[in-house]
Amino acid sequence: MTARTDAAFVADESFVPTSHKGLTYPFGGAEPGDGEVMAVAPGVRWVRLKVPGPLKHVNCWLLDDDEGGAALVDAGMNRPETRDAWKAVFKGPMAGIRVTRMIGTHFHPDHIGLAGWMCDHHAAPLWMTRGEWLTAQMLVADARPETPKEVSDYRHAAGWTNEQIEIAARHGWANFGRIVRPMPMSYRRMIDGETIRIGARDWRVIVGSGHSPEHACLLDEAAGVFIAGDQVLPRISPNVSVGITEPQADPLGEWFASIAKLKREVPADVLALPGHGDPFTGLHPRLDAMDREHRERLDELEAFLAQEPRRATDCFGRLFRRAIGQEMLGMATGEAMAHLRRLEVEGRAVRETGDDGVWRWCAA
Numbered sequence: 001m002t003a004r005t006d007a008a009f010v011a012d013e014s015f016v017p018t019s020h021k022g023l024t025y026p027f028g029g030a031e032p033g034d035g036e037v038m039a040v041a042p043g044v045r046w047v048r049l050k051v052p053g054p055l056k057h058v059n060c061w062l063l064d065d066d067e068g069g070a071a072l073v074d075a076g077m078n079r080p081e082t083r084d085a086w087k088a089v090f091k092g093p094m095a096g097i098r099v100t101r102m103i104g105t106h107f108h109p110d111h112i113g114l115a116g117w118m119c120d121h122h123a124a125p126l127w128m129t130r131g132e133w134l135t136a137q138m139l140v141a142d143a144r145p146e147t148p149k150e151v152s153d154y155r156h157a158a159g160w161t162n163e164q165i166e167i168a169a170r171h172g173w174a175n176f177g178r179i180v181r182p183m184p185m186s187y188r189r190m191i192d193g194e195t196i197r198i199g200a201r202d203w204r205v206i207v208g209s210g211h212s213p214e215h216a217c218l219l220d221e222a223a224g225v226f227i228a229g230d231q232v233l234p235r236i237s238p239n240v241s242v243g244i245t246e247p248q249a250d251p252l253g254e255w256f257a258s259i260a261k262l263k264r265e266v267p268a269d270v271l272a273l274p275g276h277g278d279p280f281t282g283l284h285p286r287l288d289a290m291d292r293e294h295r296e297r298l299d300e301l302e303a304f305l306a307q308e309p310r311r312a313t314d315c316f317g318r319l320f321r322r323a324i325g326q327e328m329l330g331m332a333t334g335e336a337m338a339h340l341r342r343l344e345v346e347g348r349a350v351r352e353t354g355d356d357g358v359w360r361w362c363a364a
Contacts (some may be wrong), residue, residue, distance in 0.1 A: 016339075021289070023234055023282035026271065031278065035088030036133045037062060040279050041271060043199060045094075048074040049085055051110045055276050058110045061227055062094065064199040071198045072124075073218065073227055075274065077113035078181045086114070101198075104128040105229030106138035106212035109179040111275060116181035126187040127196075128205060131214030133187050139176040140183070147173045153337070154244045154246075157359045159311030166212045167326055190216050203227075206265055209279045210255025211238040219266055226270040226283065231258065234277040237290050241334025242341050252294065252342040271300035301339055302348050302363050309352070311362035312336040 016028040032038040037045040043064035048057050061073040076082040090097065099122035104112040112128075119126050126133075147169040155165050190196070192207035196218070203218040208231040218227040230238045240255050268284040280286070297319055304310060304318050315336045316324045324332045340361050343349035349361045 005356065016240075022285040025278050025280050027279060029278065034085055035092055035297075037089060037093045040273065041220075041223055043201060043223075043227060043323075044273070045070075046273070046279070047085075047089060049082050051082075052079075055110070059273065059275055059277075061273055063203075065100040065203070066199055067098075067100070068096075069098040070094070071103055072099045072118060073103045074111040074229070075102065075103055075114040077093045077110045078117065078179045079113070082114060083117065086118075090227045098122050099124045101191075102126050103216070103218075104132060104136075104228070105217070105231075106215040107132040107139070108212060108230070109159065109176060111229070112136060112183070113180045116183040119184050122229065126184050127190055128187055128239050129190050129192075129205075129214035129216050132212060132216070133183075133189070135213055136180065136183060140180055140289075141177075143174040143177045145172050145174055148244075151244050153331070153357070154247070157353070157357055158337065159313030159358060160329070160333070164326060164329060168330070173324070199240075206262065208258035208262065209257075210240045210251045210253075210258055215258075217262075217266075221267065224267065225273065226266055227273045228275070229284075230275040232262065232272060232286060232290070233274045233279045234272070234286060236277070237293060239331050239335055240294075240338045241331065242337035243334055247337075248341075250341055250345050252292050252338045254347055256291060256294070259287045261339075263287050264350045298339060298343060302343055305343070305349055305361050305362035311358055311360055311364045312340060315340065 015026060015030055018025045018028050032046055032048050037047055040046050045062040047060040047062065049060060051058050058076055060075060060098060062070040063073065065071045084180050097117055102115050102118045102124045104115050115126060118124060122242060152165050152169060190205045192205055194205050196203045198207065201220050201223060204222050206217045206219055208215045211230050212250060215229055215231050217229055217231050242249055242251060263284055269281065270283055271279055271281055272283045273279050300318050301315060310334055316332055319334060319336055319339060340349060348364050350364050351359050351361050353359055
């Protein structure tokens with residue numbers, strides 16, 4: 001296994017671009033295999049790692065840095081299979097390359113699960129935004145085995161059945177700590193708008209919100225490359241959820257604001273490198289489509305609430321295009337809550353608590 005060089009990337013005619021819904025995929029579905037890397041831009045290499053669940057994979061990016069090393073953006077989930085994949089990368093195509101810094105786009109386990117492992121193995125500093133680092137550290141530290149009563153009460157209020165609550169409780173509460181390795185006590189804070197020099201290139205930090213508290217995206221405007229993480233995905237919308245830790249938050253409102261911010265600050269013709277899915281061009285049409293899709297869902301949801309009061313779980317059929325089983329119940333509930341909360345903030349819905357302790361919303 002060998003890494004494609006930048007020269008090979010430029011000259012490679014085997015990539016046949018494909019298009020779908022206004023986006024262009026310049027590599028035509030080509031992707032790095034297990035233990036491989038693939039050049040996608042000068043000094044930028046792509047690693048794809050498997051993750052359990054419907055997403056199936058997560059993308060990580062190696063950026064050429066000084067002294068023959070590479071900065072790593074995201075690291076995958078803390079699983080034996082993922083560690084084995086990274087060992088194959090650093091024994092094969094990236095042999096002799098040291099990770100100079102570990103950059104985490106956001107706190108979700110499929111992105112920073114192995115960040116601490118990478119920092120330890122390569123003696124590399126961790127770079128994250130403050131909101132993401134603090135959230136990750138809080139969740140790793142909260143390793144209590146039992147599900148907190150507040151969480152079960154929250155699930156009940158959202159409309160879960162007693163059986164669904166009991167099944168979730170049996171899985172315990174400390175799963176985050178199992179799939180995220182402990183991270184360094186010290187980190188280098190990334191700040192919105194700052195420019196980071198990595199090797200011969202300048203990357204501007206652009207912070208988005210909604211999917212996570214302070215999601216770090218990176219823009220190399222000179223090369224036209226935008227590392228989007230999960231803030232923009234090509235074929236699916238990122239999960240935007242209200243959770244137990246901040247039940248009065250308005251993440252969907254923050255996400256709409258972040259879409260507008262990205263349209264202002266990121267050129268339309270960049271090569272976008274997402275956290276899931278394939279690299280693509282057509283960033284602005286994709287931002288417009290995500291914005292439009294969720295605003296249409298809000299309109300549909302408001303009309304649904306006008307018929308009669310609804311629980312959060314009653315709204316799944318208006319928000320999702322597939323049945324929601326136990327595995328996806330938590331994420332689906334969080335997303336439904338985010339849409340209902342946005343309708344509340346916009347003055348289009350009101351929430352009432354019934355004698356049974358369950359929340360129901362109706363159109364205002």
